[in-house]
Amino acid sequence: MINIALQGAEFFAYHGFYPEEQKIGCRFLVDVNVGFVPPGDLLEDNLSKTVDYERVYIIVCEEMKHPRKLIETVGQSIIDRIKKKYPFAESIEVTIKKLTPPLSGKVAHSAVIINYKKS
Template identity: 60%
Template sequence: MITIALHGAEFFAFHGFYPEEQKLGTRFIVDVDVSFAPVKNLKDDEISNTVDYERVYGIVEAEMKKTSKLIETVAQAIANEIKSQFPFTDSIRVSLKKMNPPLNGKVAYSNIVITI
Protein backbone atom coordinates (compact mmCIF):
# COMPACT_ATOMS: atom_id res chain seq x y z
CA MET A 1 0.00 0.00 0.00
CA ILE A 2 1.23 3.49 -0.88
CA THR A 3 -0.08 6.83 0.33
CA ILE A 4 0.60 10.09 -1.48
CA ALA A 5 -0.21 13.29 0.36
CA LEU A 6 -0.56 17.00 -0.26
CA HIS A 7 -0.70 18.97 2.98
CA GLY A 8 -1.09 22.67 3.52
CA ALA A 9 -2.31 23.63 0.05
CA GLU A 10 -3.58 27.20 0.48
CA PHE A 11 -6.36 28.83 -1.50
CA PHE A 12 -8.35 32.05 -1.32
CA ALA A 13 -11.93 31.10 -2.16
CA PHE A 14 -15.53 32.18 -1.72
CA HIS A 15 -17.18 29.25 0.07
CA GLY A 16 -19.64 30.06 2.80
CA PHE A 17 -23.25 29.83 3.84
CA TYR A 18 -23.69 33.58 4.20
CA PRO A 19 -23.77 35.89 1.16
CA GLU A 20 -21.03 38.11 2.59
CA GLU A 21 -18.71 35.08 2.80
CA GLN A 22 -19.30 34.43 -0.88
CA LYS A 23 -18.48 38.09 -1.65
CA LEU A 24 -15.48 38.65 0.61
CA GLY A 25 -13.90 35.19 0.53
CA THR A 26 -11.33 33.80 2.94
CA ARG A 27 -8.30 31.53 3.13
CA PHE A 28 -8.66 27.76 3.07
CA ILE A 29 -6.11 25.04 3.67
CA VAL A 30 -6.57 21.62 2.07
CA ASP A 31 -4.86 18.35 3.01
CA VAL A 32 -5.31 15.27 0.82
CA ASP A 33 -4.13 11.70 1.47
CA VAL A 34 -4.64 9.05 -1.22
CA SER A 35 -3.87 5.38 -0.51
CA PHE A 36 -3.60 2.76 -3.22
CA ALA A 37 -1.85 -0.38 -4.41
CA PRO A 38 0.41 0.35 -7.40
CA VAL A 39 -1.20 -0.36 -10.77
CA LYS A 40 2.00 -1.95 -12.07
CA ASN A 41 5.55 -2.46 -10.90
CA LEU A 42 7.05 0.78 -9.59
CA LYS A 43 10.43 -0.33 -10.98
CA ASP A 44 9.07 0.76 -14.38
CA ASP A 45 9.47 4.33 -13.08
CA GLU A 46 6.29 5.49 -14.87
CA ILE A 47 3.99 8.11 -13.40
CA SER A 48 0.99 6.24 -14.82
CA ASN A 49 1.66 3.49 -12.25
CA THR A 50 0.93 5.79 -9.32
CA VAL A 51 -1.29 8.68 -8.25
CA ASP A 52 0.18 11.84 -9.76
CA TYR A 53 0.11 14.46 -7.01
CA GLU A 54 0.38 17.24 -9.59
CA ARG A 55 -2.96 16.07 -11.02
CA VAL A 56 -4.37 15.80 -7.49
CA TYR A 57 -3.37 19.42 -6.86
CA GLY A 58 -5.09 20.41 -10.12
CA ILE A 59 -8.28 18.69 -8.96
CA VAL A 60 -8.19 20.52 -5.63
CA GLU A 61 -7.48 23.83 -7.34
CA ALA A 62 -10.37 23.40 -9.80
CA GLU A 63 -12.87 22.43 -7.09
CA MET A 64 -11.79 25.31 -4.83
CA LYS A 65 -12.69 27.74 -7.64
CA LYS A 66 -16.33 26.55 -7.62
CA THR A 67 -18.20 28.53 -4.95
CA SER A 68 -20.27 26.40 -2.56
CA LYS A 69 -22.23 27.17 0.57
CA LEU A 70 -20.80 24.20 2.49
CA ILE A 71 -17.17 23.17 2.78
CA GLU A 72 -18.49 19.62 3.09
CA THR A 73 -19.70 19.91 -0.51
CA VAL A 74 -16.27 21.07 -1.66
CA ALA A 75 -14.39 18.30 0.18
CA GLN A 76 -16.76 15.64 -1.19
CA ALA A 77 -16.34 16.97 -4.75
CA ILE A 78 -12.54 16.82 -4.39
CA ALA A 79 -12.67 13.24 -3.13
CA ASN A 80 -15.12 12.18 -5.85
CA GLU A 81 -13.02 13.68 -8.65
CA ILE A 82 -9.83 12.06 -7.37
CA LYS A 83 -11.63 8.70 -7.31
CA SER A 84 -12.94 9.35 -10.82
CA GLN A 85 -9.47 10.07 -12.20
CA PHE A 86 -7.72 7.38 -10.16
CA PRO A 87 -10.26 4.54 -9.80
CA PHE A 88 -7.62 2.16 -8.39
CA THR A 89 -7.41 4.13 -5.12
CA ASP A 90 -8.38 2.37 -1.90
CA SER A 91 -8.87 5.37 0.37
CA ILE A 92 -9.07 9.12 -0.12
CA ARG A 93 -9.04 11.54 2.82
CA VAL A 94 -9.72 15.23 2.29
CA SER A 95 -9.40 17.77 5.10
CA LEU A 96 -10.60 21.29 4.34
CA LYS A 97 -9.93 24.08 6.83
CA LYS A 98 -11.71 27.42 6.67
CA MET A 99 -9.40 29.94 8.28
CA ASN A 100 -10.90 32.54 10.66
CA PRO A 101 -14.56 31.54 10.22
CA PRO A 102 -17.08 34.31 10.91
CA LEU A 103 -18.08 33.46 14.47
CA ASN A 104 -18.70 35.56 17.60
CA GLY A 105 -15.23 34.79 18.95
CA LYS A 106 -11.72 34.17 17.72
CA VAL A 107 -11.43 30.77 16.04
CA ALA A 108 -8.33 29.75 14.06
CA TYR A 109 -10.29 27.53 11.66
CA SER A 110 -13.24 25.27 11.14
CA ASN A 111 -12.51 21.91 9.58
CA ILE A 112 -14.25 19.14 7.69
CA VAL A 113 -12.73 15.74 6.98
CA ILE A 114 -14.19 13.35 4.44
CA THR A 115 -12.85 9.86 3.80
CA ILE A 116 -14.06 7.65 1.00
Protein backbone atom coordinates (compact mmCIF):
# COMPACT_ATOMS: atom_id res chain seq x y z
CA MET A 1 0.00 0.00 0.00
CA ILE A 2 1.14 3.53 -0.77
CA ASN A 3 0.08 6.70 1.06
CA ILE A 4 0.04 10.25 -0.22
CA ALA A 5 -0.50 13.11 2.19
CA LEU A 6 -1.22 16.81 2.31
CA GLN A 7 -0.39 18.38 5.65
CA GLY A 8 -1.38 21.81 6.91
CA ALA A 9 -3.20 23.16 3.85
CA GLU A 10 -4.42 26.52 5.11
CA PHE A 11 -7.71 28.20 4.20
CA PHE A 12 -9.83 31.12 5.29
CA ALA A 13 -13.43 29.94 5.14
CA TYR A 14 -16.92 30.59 6.48
CA HIS A 15 -17.85 27.31 8.15
CA GLY A 16 -19.58 27.38 11.49
CA PHE A 17 -22.80 26.66 13.29
CA TYR A 18 -23.33 30.23 14.48
CA PRO A 19 -24.33 32.98 12.02
CA GLU A 20 -21.40 35.14 13.19
CA GLU A 21 -18.95 32.41 12.15
CA GLN A 22 -20.49 32.33 8.69
CA LYS A 23 -20.12 36.13 8.42
CA ILE A 24 -16.64 36.76 9.83
CA GLY A 25 -14.97 33.48 8.81
CA CYS A 26 -12.04 31.69 10.37
CA ARG A 27 -8.71 30.08 9.49
CA PHE A 28 -8.63 26.32 8.97
CA LEU A 29 -5.90 23.73 8.47
CA VAL A 30 -6.65 20.58 6.50
CA ASP A 31 -4.67 17.32 6.44
CA VAL A 32 -5.49 14.54 3.98
CA ASN A 33 -3.98 11.04 3.83
CA VAL A 34 -4.94 8.61 1.08
CA GLY A 35 -3.83 4.97 1.15
CA PHE A 36 -4.09 3.01 -2.08
CA VAL A 37 -2.89 0.06 -4.09
CA PRO A 38 -1.72 1.33 -7.49
CA PRO A 39 -3.99 0.21 -10.35
CA GLY A 40 -0.94 -0.71 -12.42
CA ASP A 41 2.83 -0.75 -12.53
CA LEU A 42 4.37 2.32 -10.88
CA LEU A 43 7.50 1.76 -12.95
CA GLU A 44 5.52 3.10 -15.90
CA ASP A 45 6.08 6.49 -14.19
CA ASN A 46 2.54 7.54 -15.07
CA LEU A 47 0.44 9.91 -12.94
CA SER A 48 -2.70 7.89 -13.72
CA LYS A 49 -1.25 5.01 -11.66
CA THR A 50 -1.26 7.00 -8.43
CA VAL A 51 -3.28 9.54 -6.43
CA ASP A 52 -2.38 13.02 -7.68
CA TYR A 53 -1.93 15.18 -4.58
CA GLU A 54 -2.40 18.32 -6.70
CA ARG A 55 -5.89 17.08 -7.66
CA VAL A 56 -6.59 16.22 -4.01
CA TYR A 57 -5.61 19.79 -3.07
CA ILE A 58 -7.98 21.19 -5.70
CA ILE A 59 -10.81 19.06 -4.29
CA VAL A 60 -10.09 20.38 -0.78
CA CYS A 61 -9.97 23.99 -2.06
CA GLU A 62 -13.31 23.62 -3.80
CA GLU A 63 -15.01 22.09 -0.76
CA MET A 64 -13.59 24.69 1.63
CA LYS A 65 -15.20 27.43 -0.50
CA HIS A 66 -18.74 26.15 0.25
CA PRO A 67 -19.85 27.43 3.69
CA ARG A 68 -21.39 24.77 5.90
CA LYS A 69 -22.53 24.67 9.49
CA LEU A 70 -20.46 21.60 10.36
CA ILE A 71 -16.84 20.93 9.46
CA GLU A 72 -17.81 17.26 9.62
CA THR A 73 -19.91 17.88 6.50
CA VAL A 74 -16.93 19.47 4.75
CA GLY A 75 -14.69 16.52 5.65
CA GLN A 76 -17.21 13.96 4.43
CA SER A 77 -17.63 15.85 1.14
CA ILE A 78 -13.86 15.81 0.62
CA ILE A 79 -13.76 12.04 1.24
CA ASP A 80 -16.69 11.40 -1.09
CA ARG A 81 -15.04 13.32 -3.92
CA ILE A 82 -11.68 11.60 -3.45
CA LYS A 83 -13.42 8.18 -3.48
CA LYS A 84 -15.18 9.10 -6.73
CA LYS A 85 -12.00 10.40 -8.39
CA TYR A 86 -9.81 7.52 -7.14
CA PRO A 87 -11.94 4.37 -6.79
CA PHE A 88 -8.76 2.40 -6.03
CA ALA A 89 -8.29 4.35 -2.76
CA GLU A 90 -8.32 1.89 0.15
CA SER A 91 -8.34 4.42 3.00
CA ILE A 92 -8.80 8.16 3.38
CA GLU A 93 -8.34 10.29 6.47
CA VAL A 94 -9.32 13.96 6.55
CA THR A 95 -8.53 16.20 9.51
CA ILE A 96 -9.95 19.72 9.61
CA LYS A 97 -8.72 22.08 12.33
CA LYS A 98 -10.56 25.30 13.11
CA LEU A 99 -7.94 27.71 14.41
CA THR A 100 -8.85 29.82 17.44
CA PRO A 101 -12.49 28.67 17.64
CA PRO A 102 -14.96 31.03 19.30
CA LEU A 103 -14.96 29.51 22.79
CA SER A 104 -14.96 31.11 26.24
CA GLY A 105 -11.27 30.31 26.79
CA LYS A 106 -8.06 30.16 24.77
CA VAL A 107 -7.97 27.11 22.50
CA ALA A 108 -5.41 26.60 19.72
CA HIS A 109 -7.87 24.70 17.52
CA SER A 110 -10.85 22.42 17.44
CA ALA A 111 -10.78 19.52 14.99
CA VAL A 112 -12.67 16.74 13.33
CA ILE A 113 -11.03 13.60 11.97
CA ILE A 114 -12.99 11.50 9.52
CA ASN A 115 -11.80 8.11 8.31
CA TYR A 116 -12.87 5.96 5.39
CA LYS A 117 -11.81 2.36 4.85
CA LYS A 118 -12.89 0.37 1.84
CA SER A 119 -14.66 -2.80 2.95
